[in-house]
Amino acid sequence: MAAGNHTQVSEFLLLGLSEDPELQPLLFGLLLSTYLVTVLGNLLIILIISSDSHLHTPMYFFLSNLSFVDICFTSTTVPKMLVNIQAESKDISYIGCFTQVYFFMIFAGLDGFLLTVMAYDRFVAICHPLHYTVIMNPRLCVLLVLMCWFIIFWVSLLHILLLRWLTFCIGTEIPHFFCELAQVLKLACSDTLINNIVLYVATALLGAFPLVGILFSYSHIVSSLMRMSSAEGKYKAFSTCGSHLSAVSLYYGTSLGVYFSSAVTHSSHRNSIASVMYTVVTPMLNPFIYSLRNKDVKGALGRLLREASSCL
Template sequence: MEPRNQTAPSKFLLLGLTDNPALQPLVFSLFLSMYLVTVLGNLLIVLAVSSDSHLHTPMYFFLCNLSLNDVCMSTTMIPKMLVSIQTQDQSISYAGCLAQACFVVCFVVLENFLLAIMAYDRYVAICHPLRYTVLMNSCLCVLLVLVSLCISILDALMHGLMLLRLSFCTHLEIPHFFCELTQVLRLACSDTLLDNILIYVVVLIFGGMPLSGIIFSYVRIVSSVLRTPSSEGKQKAFSTCGSHLSVVSLFYGTALGVYISSAVTNSPRKMAVASVMYSVVPPMLNPFIYSLRSRDMKGAVGKLTSRMTSLL
């Protein structure tokens, strides 16, 4: 009996990272810990920046937006996975699956833009220090974030509308811990050529352009710093970029690792495990990278934690 096409299936099944029942408690504990660290760490960054007037600068304004985006991205994926493990119910509704796929796309695209904006901010600060406050004024900073957010939302809506036109077969198992866009497309019975073309175009534009901007910014930064005669000036300039460069390397490095692993393995379950490295790990580590590498941020976090401890 051939599978029957249906335009709107009632639910999908998220198979998760493993089908071994003995490993489910370990996966639950691990991801719960990672989620709590991600939320608490990034919210601590936001509170520390908000409470310290010395950190009310464009660089930390963008950092707050990056932290909020990381919290949203993790919240889109991990809680549903934890509930599924706890209740032993792997199902997710059709609407919920499409919404999750669109939200993940939105936050990933926004992450790309925010990292590019932060690279531009460092470029202006190092290469044009005397004009920094004029070029990176508050109106421009807010506008850059809002435009990035609008583009990310429009991109997610475009993918969502493309998914709505597809019909799906009765075999609706997703070998992943969240509804990843490409995995959902593989379950469609109708032609997905336009959807795949759209994905490649979006990755090229909204992934390639921010990455190109980051590379261009750091090429200009390095060339400017190398012309600085003072070794102390060079060290100070590189130290202001160290945290951002570490976050960029982590985000794009893990994404590249997932792409390479997809090329060498045909196991969807292994791909799901590999995708944890770009979807869950960077949002968790970003607060630690900025807290440990930035002296100002370390001081602000220390003051905030001391104040919260004294209140308790």
């Protein structure tokens, strides 16, 4: 590896989802509408939770953080893609690409961490209900969120610092609609051994530990539900986990789907299309999952709408 940053390029080329000119207006309309729904839906979730005192609980504190992260997550990729389609350009600056890599890793990682923290919250609520308010106190909730930010911040920064030392040749094309770290590493002209080792270790640890934590929490939750004698109690307890289970299934289902499809097909075009599922579609669906399947959120939304109509 060269002792310094000898990068020879000032920009990269993002090939996008399709190079067919006739599809560009359709892609622009779909992406713009999806992005607006994602931002407005997650902002509405944050507004509902912040304005209703009934939702000032640990579970909804974590949900509001997840909604904020989802807005930032989709904002790292979609706006640049919309600008490129509208301007009929594929360019992304060197600094812009690395910035996109950095923030994409942060918010993708935070999604997994927050889903794990929310699983732990449900574990304490169902398995230790008498001690819930003591364990899940406001200080611990804030500490858990800050710890998630702290870990992913430094891991992402390490990737970027290592990436800065690589050499890229002029005219580098990225066969994706955003700067993904794995795709950028494949296009480097210099040795990427250390980068790949750090990437594999970080992916294994940051992917495996949250998933193991979620599985551990829900194994104990299911065990506690099986010991309950009341069918009504089982339903009430499980209903509080329904929305979270749906979000977990959607996030990890689409992420693992992209991973396995890339390992099997080796087609960059198909992989980029599959990546739309967890980078664009999943953040858009989360507000619907937590609003349509959650009585508390629906009730708070009704109260908010009544208050708004009374002010008109």
